[in-house]
Amino acid sequence: MHALYSQYRNQILFGLMAGLLILVAVIQSPSVALTILNLCLISAIMSLGVNIQWGYAGLFNVGVMGFAALGGLAGVLVSMPPVSEAWQAGGFGILLGLLITVGTVVACLMAWSSIKHLTRYRYWIIAGIIVVGYTLLRLFFDPGVDAIEAIDPSVTGYLGGLGLPIVVAWPVGALFAAGVAFVIGKIALGLRSDYLAIATLGISEIIIFFIKNEEWLTRGVKNVNGLPRPVPYEIDLQQAQWFQEWALALGLPVDDASAMFVKICYALLFIAVIGVLLWFSETALKSPWGRMMRAIRDNETAAAAMGKDVTWQHLRVFILGSAVIGLAGAMLTTLDGQFTPVGYNPLRFTFLIWVMVIIGGSGNNWGAVLGGFFIWFFWIEAEPIGLWLIETLTAGMDPQSAIRAHLLEGAAHMRLMTVGLILLLTLRYAPEGLIPEKKRL
Amino acid sequence: MVDVLNALTVLGNFLIIPGLTYGSQLALGALGVTLVYGVLRFSNFAHGETMAFGAMITILVTWGLQAAGISIQPLPTALLAIPVGIAVTVLLTLLIDRFVYRYHRERKANPVIFLIVSIGVMFFMGGLIRFMIGPGDQIFFDGTRFILKAREFKQMTGLDEGLSLRMTQAVTIITAVIIVAAMFWFLNHTRTGKSMRAYSDNENLALLSGINPDRVVMITWILVAALATIAGTLYGLDKSFKPFVYMQLLLPIFASAIVGGVGNPVGAIAGGYVIAFSELILTFAYKKIILYLGPETLELDSLVQILGTDYKIAVSFIILVIVLIIKPTGLFSGKTI
Numbered sequence: 001m002h003a004l005y006s007q008y009r010n011q012i013l014f015g016l017m018a019g020l021l022i023l024v025a026v027i028q029s030p031s032v033a034l035t036i037l038n039l040c041l042i043s044a045i046m047s048l049g050v051n052i053q054w055g056y057a058g059l060f061n062v063g064v065m066g067f068a069a070l071g072g073l074a075g076v077l078v079s080m081p082p083v084s085e086a087w088q089a090g091g092f093g094i095l096l097g098l099l100i101t102v103g104t105v106v107a108c109l110m111a112w113s114s115i116k117h118l119t120r121y122r123y124w125i126i127a128g129i130i131v132v133g134y135t136l137l138r139l140f141f142d143p144g145v146d147a148i149e150a151i152d153p154s155v156t157g158y159l160g161g162l163g164l165p166i167v168v169a170w171p172v173g174a175l176f177a178a179g180v181a182f183v184i185g186k187i188a189l190g191l192r193s194d195y196l197a198i199a200t201l202g203i204s205e206i207i208i209f210f211i212k213n214e215e216w217l218t219r220g221v222k223n224v225n226g227l228p229r230p231v232p233y234e235i236d237l238q239q240a241q242w243f244q245e246w247a248l249a250l251g252l253p254v255d256d257a258s259a260m261f262v263k264i265c266y267a268l269l270f271i272a273v274i275g276v277l278l279w280f281s282e283t284a285l286k287s288p289w290g291r292m293m294r295a296i297r298d299n300e301t302a303a304a305a306m307g308k309d310v311t312w313q314h315l316r317v318f319i320l321g322s323a324v325i326g327l328a329g330a331m332l333t334t335l336d337g338q339f340t341p342v343g344y345n346p347l348r349f350t351f352l353i354w355v356m357v358i359i360g361g362s363g364n365n366w367g368a369v370l371g372g373f374f375i376w377f378f379w380i381e382a383e384p385i386g387l388w389l390i391e392t393l394t395a396g397m398d399p400q401s402a403i404r405a406h407l408l409e410g411a412a413h414m415r416l417m418t419v420g421l422i423l424l425l426t427l428r429y430a431p432e433g434l435i436p437e438k439k440r441l
Numbered sequence: 442m443v444d445v446l447n448a449l450t451v452l453g454n455f456l457i458i459p460g461l462t463y464g465s466q467l468a469l470g471a472l473g474v475t476l477v478y479g480v481l482r483f484s485n486f487a488h489g490e491t492m493a494f495g496a497m498i499t500i501l502v503t504w505g506l507q508a509a510g511i512s513i514q515p516l517p518t519a520l521l522a523i524p525v526g527i528a529v530t531v532l533l534t535l536l537i538d539r540f541v542y543r544y545h546r547e548r549k550a551n552p553v554i555f556l557i558v559s560i561g562v563m564f565f566m567g568g569l570i571r572f573m574i575g576p577g578d579q580i581f582f583d584g585t586r587f588i589l590k591a592r593e594f595k596q597m598t599g600l601d602e603g604l605s606l607r608m609t610q611a612v613t614i615i616t617a618v619i620i621v622a623a624m625f626w627f628l629n630h631t632r633t634g635k636s637m638r639a640y641s642d643n644e645n646l647a648l649l650s651g652i653n654p655d656r657v658v659m660i661t662w663i664l665v666a667a668l669a670t671i672a673g674t675l676y677g678l679d680k681s682f683k684p685f686v687y688m689q690l691l692l693p694i695f696a697s698a699i700v701g702g703v704g705n706p707v708g709a710i711a712g713g714y715v716i717a718f719s720e721l722i723l724t725f726a727y728k729k730i731i732l733y734l735g736p737e738t739l740e741l742d743s744l745v746q747i748l749g750t751d752y753k754i755a756v757s758f759i760i761l762v763i764v765l766i767i768k769p770t771g772l773f774s775g776k777t778i
Contacts, residue, residue: 060553123767187766193553194484198695199765202758205692209755347567347688351560358557410572417568423561424541427554 010366013434017373024381031256034263036380041270042332044372047356048277048365049324055363055437056290057317058297062197063184065349066204067322069211069341070180071173071329076224076339077217078169080161086148086216087159093144094159094216097137104133148216158219167230170273170330177326178319180207185318189311204350212341224339231265234258266335273331274369277324281365293317294440347416352379355419359426361433370434375419382415443600448733450602454591456725460718462610462679465617468713469672470690471697472624472706473665479641479704480661481542483555488669489691490566493684494533495670496677497574499526500581507583515585517612523674530666537562538662546658563688570684579682584608602729609679620671621710624664628706633660641704693720693754696761702771711772720756723747 005012021040025033046064053059107129115122149157188199211218218224237243237258247257284290296303296310304310333339352375360371390411394404426433470492477485485491502522512518545558588611591603628634633656640647640657648654673687680686697716701708726744748756764771 060556188762191765191769194556195699195765195769197553197556198484198692198699199762202692202696202761202765205758206755206762209752209758213749213751345685347564351564354557354560355564409575413568413571413576415568416564416571420561420564420566420568423564424558427558427561428541428544431554 010370010435013370017370017377020377028384031260031263034260034267036377038263038266038270038335039332039380040373040376041267041274042328042335043353043356043376044369045270045274045277045328045331046325046353047360047368047372048274048281049321049328050353050357051321051360051362051365051368052281052324053318053321054357055365055368056285056293056297057314058193059189059314059318059321060193060197061200061318061321062346062350062354063200063204063207064325064353065344065346066200066207067177067181067325068329068332068349069204069208069344070176071170071326071331072333072339072344073211073218074173074176074326075166075169075227075330075333077161078164078172079166079228080224081163083151083156083158083160086151086156089151090144090146090148090216091159093140093142093147097141097144100133100137100140104129104137107133145216153222156219157222158216158224165230166228166334169334170327173330174323174327177329178323181319181322182315185315189314189318201346201350204346208341208344211344218339218341221342223341225337227333227337227339229337230269230334231262234262237261270331273327278365278369285365352419355423359422359433361435361437363437364433364435367433367435367437374434375422378418378422379415382418383412386411386414386418444733446598447600447602448730450594450600450604451729451733454602454604456718456721458604458606458610460714460721462613463720464714464717465613466672466676466679466713467693467697467717468710469617469620469668469675470694471701471709471713472621473668473672474694474698475701475704475706475709476661476665476668478698480637480657481546481555483552483559484695484703485665486556486559486691487562487566488665488694489687489689490563490570491530491534491666491669492673492676492690493570493682493687494566494673495526495530495666496673496682496687497570497684498529499523499670499674500574500579500677500682502526503581512583515608517582517584517608517678519581519674519678520612523671526670526674527667530670531663533566534662534666535659538658567684567688574684576684579677581682582609582678607679609675613675613679616671616675620668624668624706627664637661689754692761693757696757696764699761699769699771700764702773705771705773708771708773715772716757716760719760720753723756724750724753 021033021037024036046068049067050061050064053061108126111125111129112122115125148159151157184200184203188196188203191199212220214220215222234255235258238254243258243261244254247254250257252260292303292308293313295306296308296313300310353372356371356375357368358371359375360369361367387408390407394401394407397404470488473491474485474488477483477488499519499522502525503519506512506518506522511521513521541558541562542555545554585608587605588608589604589606591605594604595601628638636647636652637657637660639650640652640654644654647657676687676690693716697712698709699712700715701710701712724746726746728743728745731745732739
């Protein structure tokens, strides 16, 4: 029995997952099941990204939220139509500001490398350059920002995007995340594991702060709505002759059929992406490069002694993983059709993804995907299950009782507790996760 | 001369008093993080939730006391409820240690594993808190609101600017001073405190000299739970209690602990004030000060802020990142208590 399980473990577990989704389709509705499936797919991609960093290389990145938000930002900057009045009003100030920023950074880097002998004054000189650069920046940047934010603030009030198809935003989101990951990796990867965790957590909060407050770029807390879609709109489908006939043939109301058709389109797109990513990840893991990464993860000193450049490899794998997370972030914004910076909180976008990786099985790509599916499923379904459980348990109580009301109200928060418990139990009884990393002898 | 006094009053009212209050709250939180790091050797991501849990129990007891008509006017009733909050939080942390951390400790797990375990604990406690009290805002402050009102200060001194001192600010600062003093006395002058320091400094040597590790761990958790409850309650009294806010407080607290040097209690306290004052100094509007101190004809359009007020919390993250990169050991570079 046990041997049979370990031989067909992947098939059994993924079959179980499919069964759960079908169960939701039957009990709740197919539409709910499809919504969960789509978010499961995106979660799976995010956990693939974290798995590349943690499972392959042992890097503890707790800044997932920041990279996902950068991907989302790419969605806005690529797909929204440009606001030409805003460009005319403040474009010059913004561009000048960017130039000053780049100039300051370059000046800092040059100063840093050319005054090595003045160790004591180095920090003060750098601080001086930053102060001058920052003052200049504020002088030219602020009027531009004010001008942009003044233009029709309830509708635009920002620079807009490039007006390209939103699918272009997916690789661009990955690039954004990769670029930021390069900078973060350069400065933070030398830190000890738990300091790296705290540093990345801090940096991801800074990214969110930036996105929330720089309204000229992102509209901040005012959100960007109505991002274009890569798939047809329900309303067009409902009016199309062929779709009406098709829905009739299936015996479904046209409204429901169109909503489901759109979700299925998204699901197919996402499955294609996840397929490509999985193929790449698996190939990479089997390649000499994957072998080297494992060697570095398991014993950095030995790998360095064999002539492997540990720092450079860490940086590479950090960038790769972050790019995958950025891609998933862009896909999420596409699916939502809007960019809501307030929605990014570390519990949902960082720690939950980590739970997925740990429970799925760190170091195993299929495990990360399965973990993404399972945990997202429970994150969504814990609420109805908890409600049902408490309603059943308290059925004998007086319907007006305050305790029962309180319990029912609290059921929504059961999922936090459940996820915490699942994580703690996994770490104790199955630290390798649902699908453990392959033993290579 | 009057101008200088006015400027000083503005500084005192909007920078020094709030800074001392917020700094005290951060310092107490950071002290807890540092103790866990010094003795148990991991970064405890569940500390924010521990603070929220302690504050929650205190609130529940406060409501009970208020319903029973018990109060200690003019002080807030919550002060009376804190001991119960501490007791329950101690019980919870000890249970969590017994059933969660101890297993990994016995296996000598990697610090990163402990960190992930503490994330699990964070989820669990967060759920427990929201289940018991809900995710909303709770205000549980009672008693006299102001010790010194701005208007009274103006009448007293004849200055144009007012200085006000809220009850919660005074209570926070005074409690923090008492707790910190007691804490250092305990660590430096009692046998148990000394054994904790020895264990933190060199585990093997401490074990050799007959120090009971289980006891050290237990005392640590008791102290951590007490500190967390006090810090959480003081923060809740001063601002308001909202479970989500305590999770956001985790980063400034880590920042304080790291800026001061993780594992070093003096550093934790210094770090708390450094973080609090940097946040305020960088986002303070200096307009009034400059108007008072500058020439009479001076006119200013802007508020003269270095960073927008929106970036207040971000300041602590930025300091955290800079310190981690330039001097990861912190100001008081220490690894032991």
